[in-house]
C-alpha cells in the first residue's frame with residue numbers, strides 16, 4: 337500500500353500531492369501545522385493536537401473549512417488509507433490561493449493537507465549514547481512579536497538555530513530568549529535534572545507548550561519528583577546532573593554534552609532513562625485507535 341495524502345477533501349497518492357505556487361502558505365509561510373504520532377495503531381494525544389491546530393488558526397484568523405471533529409476523522413482516514421500502524425502525521429492548513437500581495441483577504445479558502453509518513457529525527461544509537469548540543473547565537477523571536485504557541489508555517493527562527501548545530505557537528509541547538517535565558521531547542525522543549533528536582537523553562541519565556549512536555553511533566557510527578565517551571569541560564573544547563581529534550585518527533589532524548597561541556601556523567605542519566613521508559617510505555621497504551629472508528633469521505 338502506497339502513502340496517501342489528503343488534499344482539500346481528496347485522497348491522492350503521495351507523488352500526486354501538489355499545492356499551487358500561489359498559495360500563501362508557499363509565498364509567505366501564512367499557515368499553520370501540527371506534528372502527531374501514531375504508535376501501535378493508535379494516534380497519540382489526537383485531541384490535544386487538534387485543539388492546538390485550531391488555536392493556532394484562531395490566532396492567525398485563519399478559518400479551517402472543517403470542524404475539529406471532521407479534521408480528526410480526516411486524519412484517521414488518511415492514516416487508515418496509508419495502512420501504517422506507526423507513523424508521523426502532518427496536518428497543514430495554509431491561507432490558500434491568492435495573488436502576489438500578502439493581503440489574506442485575497443485568499444478565499446484555506447488549503448487543508450494531511451501528510452502521513454514515517455519519521456526518525458535521530459538514529460536509535462543517538463538515544464543510547466545521548467545527544468550533543470550547542471546553544472545557538474540565534475535568539476528566539478520575542479513572544480510579543482509572534483506567539484511561539486502558534487505552530488505557524490514560518491519556522492525560520494528554529495531553522496537558523498538548527499543550521500548552527502549542523503555547522504558545529506552536533507545533534508541539536510538550544511535557543512535562548514532575547515534576555516539570555518534558556519528557552520527551548522530548535523523544535524523540542526528542554527528539561528534539566530538538578531538536585532533531585534526536574535526543571536523546564538516557564539511558558540512566559542516564550543516556549544511552545546509542547547504536548548510531549550505536558551505529558552513528561554505528568555510522568556515526572558508520577559515518579560514523585562518535584563517538577564518545576566523555572567527561569568534559568570546556560571550555567572544551570574552545564575552544571576545539571578541530567579538534561580533531556582522532548583518533542584513529538586524526537587520523543588524523549590537524553591542530552592549528554594552541551595557547548596563541549598559534559599553533562600552529568602556524560603551518559604544518559606537514571607531519571608532520563610526512567611522518563612524515556614515511562615513515555616514509551618504510555619505511547620503503547622494510550623491513543624485514539626485508527627481501525628475502530630467510522631470512515632468518512634473527505635471534506636463536507
Ligand code: PMP
Pocket residue numbers: 371494520521522523524525543544545546547548549582583584585
Ligand atoms: N518547541 C518547538 C519550537 C516545536 O516546534 C516543537 C514541536 N512541535 C516542540 C517544542 C515540542 O512540542 P510537541 O511536544 O507538542 O511536539
